[in-house]
Amino acid sequence: MADPKKPxxxxxxxxxxxxxxxxxxxxxxxxxxxxxxxxxxxFEALGGWVATVPELDVKMRxxxxxxxxxxHSELWHKRLPELREMNPERLTLPANSxxxxxxxxxxxxxxxxxxxxxxxxxxxxxxxxxxAAYTYHLNNTSTITDAxxxxxxxxxxxxEFEDWRDGEMMIQSLIETEEEARRAADRQAQLESILVRAGxxxxxxxxxxxxxxxxxx
Amino acid sequence: MKRHLRVDDLARDSRFVRLPLEARFNDPRPQGSxxxxxxxxxxxxxxxxxxxxxxxRALMHGIFVGEIQALEGAGRTCYDFDTGAGADDVPxxxxxxxxxxxxxxxxxxxxxxxxxxxxxxxxGEFAESTFLFEAACNPDPVLRLTGVNRALEGLAxxxxxxxxxxxxxxGDPVLEFCEDWMLADEVTHVRMGSDWLRRLTEAxxxxxxxxxxxxxxxxxxxxxxxxxGEEEDSPIRLARRFRQLAGFTDAExxxxxxxxxxxxxEAEAARQRAAAKAAG
Numbered sequence: 304m305a306d307p308k309k310p311x312x313x314x315x316x317x318x319x320x321x322x323x324x325x326x327x328x329x330x331x332x333x334x335x336x337x338x339x340x341x342x343x344x345x346f347e348a349l350g351g352w353v354a355t356v357p358e359l360d361v362k363m364r365x366x367x368x369x370x371x372x373x374x375h376s377e378l379w380h381k382r383l384p385e386l387r388e389m390n391p392e393r394l395t396l397p398a399n400s401x402x403x404x405x406x407x408x409x410x411x412x413x414x415x416x417x418x419x420x421x422x423x424x425x426x427x428x429x430x431x432x433x434x435a436a437y438t439y440h441l442n443n444t445s446t447i448t449d450a451x452x453x454x455x456x457x458x459x460x461x462x463e464f465e466d467w468r469d470g471e472m473m474i475q476s477l478i479e480t481e482e483e484a485r486r487a488a489d490r491q492a493q494l495e496s497i498l499v500r501a502g503x504x505x506x507x508x509x510x511x512x513x514x515x516x517x518x519x520x
Numbered sequence: 521m522k523r524h525l526r527v528d529d530l531a532r533d534s535r536f537v538r539l540p541l542e543a544r545f546n547d548p549r550p551q552g553s554x555x556x557x558x559x560x561x562x563x564x565x566x567x568x569x570x571x572x573x574x575x576x577r578a579l580m581h582g583i584f585v586g587e588i589q590a591l592e593g594a595g596r597t598c599y600d601f602d603t604g605a606g607a608d609d610v611p612x613x614x615x616x617x618x619x620x621x622x623x624x625x626x627x628x629x630x631x632x633x634x635x636x637x638x639x640x641x642x643x644g645e646f647a648e649s650t651f652l653f654e655a656a657c658n659p660d661p662v663l664r665l666t667g668v669n670r671a672l673e674g675l676a677x678x679x680x681x682x683x684x685x686x687x688x689x690x691g692d693p694v695l696e697f698c699e700d701w702m703l704a705d706e707v708t709h710v711r712m713g714s715d716w717l718r719r720l721t722e723a724x725x726x727x728x729x730x731x732x733x734x735x736x737x738x739x740x741x742x743x744x745x746x747x748x749g750e751e752e753d754s755p756i757r758l759a760r761r762f763r764q765l766a767g768f769t770d771a772e773x774x775x776x777x778x779x780x781x782x783x784x785x786e787a788e789a790a791r792q793r794a795a796a797k798a799a800g
Contacts, residue, residue: 343603343612343615346598346615346619347598347599347615348521348599349595349598350594350595350596350597350598350599350618350619350622351521351523351525351595351596351598351599351600352521352595353591353592353595353596353622354525354529354530354531354592354593354595354596354653355521355525355529355531356531357531357532357533358533359533359588359629359643362531362588362591362592362626362629363591363626363629363630364626365595366591366594366595366622366623366625366626366629367622367623367626367627369595369598369619369622369623370619370620370622370623371623372619373598373615373616373619373620374616374619376616377616380612410521411521412521413521413522415529415531
């Protein structure tokens, strides 16, 4: 065994974490508030949809996923005061009006014949965008100063990947005709176009790239 | 999506058959869980009573559809109200609790489907009534929570306890194991209802009174004919210990018990009147 009194480096050779990060405290709080707002709207919608989908397996999965996103919103809610925002409601906001419009559009389908539209909106548009934004945040924040956010992001991303796979498999099992495949694609395109305007779930820069209008300006 | 879904809008696949509660009680098959006698005591559901397998299967099917509606009701409470401190709003933490309940009820649906197969029944073999979701349609979130989480989830405590005992008596460790797990979740749900009732009505005793009256109405409905009570031969016995864990006071449990005794006396009197009338 090594001599316990022998000086060792504070960071072991395999620990490559660094101080610099792309986000200061204020920007991190803004993003976290945006994430919380999206997670809240999502878990509320999933809960509301449970009663409106006739497919038993989908009904039960939505109930399970509802809780996961509620838990994500709780993680972000608890992170806000740690980022100097003592009134978490103040930053629990959509990143911009297009994000708000997007979430309105996602939750619009209601009838029991519209399970496909409900699932496509969540699992082919929103969750992939959440994975993208969370991954960008994870890979660019300071690995030392922002460790609590990283921990939450990793836990949440694990859920997101699982739910994405669940949702995609439900969608594939529901699509039985070419017309239904087009229905799914149309719905996806409609919602994607709103998110293009929004710049992602946390607004322009959600995945680091500037919004299209910023590029052309 | 609109808020406050109507009961008629609950979405089901083609296997489900929906009937009013009174029509369901006219189904002769589940009598093993209700009226006929077994050696081990009166009307209680025991493995040795005539029709016990059908009775247990019917009860399991009833649990399954009840779990679906509990899932749907908790989900709607996540969606139907704004988050906030107003009288028509609900706190963020309450929504988180309801989302947690969604997950629990979804698991209970999964467990119930598996147990139903295990017990030899299938979805749609027995009818569904929508009483649970009706309580979950109350526009006042406090009344909704009290009616669902205290009255109906309280009933679920009693039912799961009875089914767990049935599994034990029948030598069915799978049934006993699963019911015990679901019982643990239901105690949590009832405790949520008790906590939120207290917190949301702390400064509004009138609202608390209205909520408790609503709970009493729902409780009475499900004590029909003394089906659930503390008598030795009650088909479903009040699970006093678990109700205490879930935040019920002794006085509240006594009140439910007395309501059940009264319902039983009324049902017996009605039966005697009907018999006398039939005899001419």
